[in-house]
Amino acid sequence: MANFEYIALDARGEETTGTIQASDEADAISQLRKSGLYPTQVAAEGKGGVGGGAKRRAKKSQKSRTRSRSGKGGKIGTKVLMIFTRQLATLVDAGLPLLRGLTVLGGQEKNKVMARTINQLADSVQSGATFSESLGQHPRIFDKLYVNMVKAGELGGVLEIVLTRLAEYQEKAQKLKNRIVAAMVYPIIVIIIAIGILVFLMTVIVPKFESIFQEMLQGKPLPGITRFVINLSRGFQDNIIFIVAGCILAFVLWKVFSSTKGGRKSIDRMKLNMPLFGPVQLKSAISRFSRTLGTLVTSGVPILQALNITRDTAGNLVVAEAIDKVHEAVREGESVVAPLEASKVFPPMVISMVDVGEETGQLPDMLLKIADVYDDEVDNAVDAMTSMIEPIMIVMLALIVGTIVVALFMPMITIISEMNNQT
Numbered sequence: 001m002a003n004f005e006y007i008a009l010d011a012r013g014e015e016t017t018g019t020i021q022a023s024d025e026a027d028a029i030s031q032l033r034k035s036g037l038y039p040t041q042v043a044a045e046g047k048g049g050v051g052g053g054a055k056r057r058a059k060k061s062q063k064s065r066t067r068s069r070s071g072k073g074g075k076i077g078t079k080v081l082m083i084f085t086r087q088l089a090t091l092v093d094a095g096l097p098l099l100r101g102l103t104v105l106g107g108q109e110k111n112k113v114m115a116r117t118i119n120q121l122a123d124s125v126q127s128g129a130t131f132s133e134s135l136g137q138h139p140r141i142f143d144k145l146y147v148n149m150v151k152a153g154e155l156g157g158v159l160e161i162v163l164t165r166l167a168e169y170q171e172k173a174q175k176l177k178n179r180i181v182a183a184m185v186y187p188i189i190v191i192i193i194a195i196g197i198l199v200f201l202m203t204v205i206v207p208k209f210e211s212i213f214q215e216m217l218q219g220k221p222l223p224g225i226t227r228f229v230i231n232l233s234r235g236f237q238d239n240i241i242f243i244v245a246g247c248i249l250a251f252v253l254w255k256v257f258s259s260t261k262g263g264r265k266s267i268d269r270m271k272l273n274m275p276l277f278g279p280v281q282l283k284s285a286i287s288r289f290s291r292t293l294g295t296l297v298t299s300g301v302p303i304l305q306a307l308n309i310t311r312d313t314a315g316n317l318v319v320a321e322a323i324d325k326v327h328e329a330v331r332e333g334e335s336v337v338a339p340l341e342a343s344k345v346f347p348p349m350v351i352s353m354v355d356v357g358e359e360t361g362q363l364p365d366m367l368l369k370i371a372d373v374y375d376d377e378v379d380n381a382v383d384a385m386t387s388m389i390e391p392i393m394i395v396m397l398a399l400i401v402g403t404i405v406v407a408l409f410m411p412m413i414t415i416i417s418e419m420n421n422q423t
Helices: 025-034 050-070 078-093 098-108 112-126 131-136 144-156 159-217 224-238 240-259 261-273 277-298 303-312 317-331 337-342 348-360 363-422
Strands: 002-009 015-022 038-044
Touching: 002 025, 015 025, 025 038, 078 098, 078 112, 078 159, 098 112, 112 131, 131 144, 144 159, 144 277, 144 303, 159 224, 159 277, 159 363, 224 240, 224 363, 240 261, 261 277, 261 317, 277 303, 277 317, 277 363, 303 317, 317 337, 337 348, 348 363
Parallel strands: none
Antiparallel strands: 002 015, 002 038
């Protein structure tokens, strides 16, 4: 038996060092994993492997970070990152070394920011840093979820599998996002068109008809609905500056309110309870939570660290607070189910499936199944929302335009009648 020095991560993702007795390096790694640690470096005692290696790696990482900061920063689109992950996963799974795969992708990438980032990743890996450390130097592009999944893949020696899972996660998340955005486009376009038509009628058409009525009716009383529309048009024209200023002020106040924690929480809760849009928001949040946590745990990320990452990427403060309570419960050795049920956010079906997953020891697989189920639920909810929004928007637009048209043509009937009587 020999002594081996090690650097490892515990269940919370914190780095720890020490010495362990083992027959060889593989036995040392096996013992560390059985004790709940995730070794990042193991070397025979006295050979300078761990201590010196850690210092050299830190220096190289610092140099890489300096190079990264000195270069031009920038963010990239989700689609660009998704394509990069899928291509890298394919290359590594085919047996191509990581460094060679990065070099190939860096040479063919058309996006300048992404190409520069890939080349910096290749330089960092070549200098001795791990791939996860290299990714961590670009937080604007690679988030915590991305970095920690890659780190778990490196520790478990299954980087190609983790990259494939990460690519699938990004593709499904992007598909879900595109579905929701596509559903929102129609009502937004209709609202913009309705506002444009209303402004045009009130500022151009109604004033012209008002002058015609004054000239042709010669002071005769107008119908009540006509007077209402004309007064509304005058008020709109006389106060256009105040209306625009009020809209701008309301937008600024909304941004300020949403930037506070309390305001953000109120808005996120309102999103989940909105008619029509609320079910889509809730099901989307549940799908994101389940897929993120399931993918992280399946890839080997410790459960507490996975919950922290899931909370940070929840996209909704109400859901994030529920996940935070789950994190506290798990840290105390309790079940996941109780805080989920207490949050009043997750439906009974989700809680039941999580409970079954915990009881059978298949929680990660169950979470991914929940995500698949709720992806379909989001599709159905989006279809239902779209089918309901379309007639509602048409009726609203017809009521607005129809009211104005009726208000303008009722006096015209009186004018035409008088003209016929004169003849």
